[in-house]
Amino acid sequence: MEDVIKVEHLSKSYGNLKAVDDFSFSVKRGKVFGLLGANGAGKSTTIDCVLGTKKADSGVVSVLGMNPTTNRKELFGQVGVQFQETHYQENIKVGELCEVTASLYKKPVDYKSLLKKFGVADKINTHVKELSCGQKQRLFIVLALIPSPQVVFLDELTTGLDARARRDVWQILSKLKANGLTILLTSHYMDEVEILCDEICILKMGKSVFYGTVPEAISKSPHDKFEDAYLWYTDEEVTQNEVI
């Protein structure tokens, strides 16, 4: 199966700090890939470098077989992105934000039907800032889907949501996956990673410390719960204590 996202030997430093260090991974079509790690582990920097919003120091990135910097215009007609803490103009309404987003693409999906599908159609004349967290996140998924993308990047989509809203988002993502969409996401919630992700990569200080499936991550650790395994991979002290 073809690689929709392919990253080889990506490195990026800020001054002396190595934010991402020789990181390689690939995501196949129709798969959900989870990028995990503590805050500051390099997740957002990786996404920035993959999307070309930051320039990598070295390494090769291709998305849908294209270079995100040189083929920007063509590539981003087919990619949906939701940045961490997505912001919007102060007084903009839901409908206006969707209309502007749709105007950026050649063949956008009808945003009204998307809003309906995600249960926020009645909010079209509401100011975005007045939406609840859950409604906002659903709106941001709608925005990421307006280009009718082949691949979407979702950075911490569910952070700040309550349990109910998170479940709703999972359902939505599962459906999108079933429809063949390729998804790269970052998350701090291991329950959702376990349910959604086909493959994961755990980053620690810019380096990949685990790359594989969730069951593999568990079996290669001394734990039998994924969250414990995740902490084992990311937390130095726990490891040392257990060795002792």
Next chain:
Amino acid sequence: MKSYRTILKTELKLSLRGMDMLIFAVIMPIIVLVVLGIIYGIKPAFEGASYTFIQQSFGALASIAICAGGVMGLPLVVSDYRSKQILKRFKVTPISPVTILIVEVTIYFLYALISLLTLLAVAVLFFGFKMQGSILQFILGWILVMVSMFSIGMMVGGIAKNSKIAGILASVLYFPMLIFSGATVPYEIMPKAMQNVVDILPLTQGIKILKSATLGLPMDNVLLSILAMVAIALICSFVAIRLFKWE
């Protein structure tokens, strides 16, 4: 083009919803015009002058909106959209983030144009205003002043570290120019020593050009002002383009 139109429509709505530009760029110049009109009426600018006080002030009043949009509106919106990652979001779409900057410039251009037209209408209807100089010269001067002031704003908005710093810089530029450049308080009523000091403000020079054009005075007298405006436009645009921070 479709994106530009849709973004322009939405950003215009957002700007009008905010009200501040409507007040500072359109309503305030009219108020200053009416106040000056009531105080000085249609009296000559000075004894034996061939033009009225209002004619002398028209160019200055027309620059208020340019100043408000250029050094207040533009820096604030540019730094705000950067800190809100709106510019970054445009980078991951097929459309260049430059588009939204062009939209903002268009919006402040429109405010300046509406202000110019409403000032003209009020001045003609109530204060017997007549353009004595060349309309073409006035329009060229008006555009030059706008390009120059907007490039200052783009530079400040583009390189300010965050919205707060942009806001401080905008205030430092806007209020002195609004009050001391002759835009609101007429340059002519300032003492000579004060005139010498305020000559340093870019807008003071811009207003001299507009005044000359309105009154049909020889443009040679404002050659230095024109050169200053062109220099500011070139330098600030260069800095803005070279050092613009997208995020």
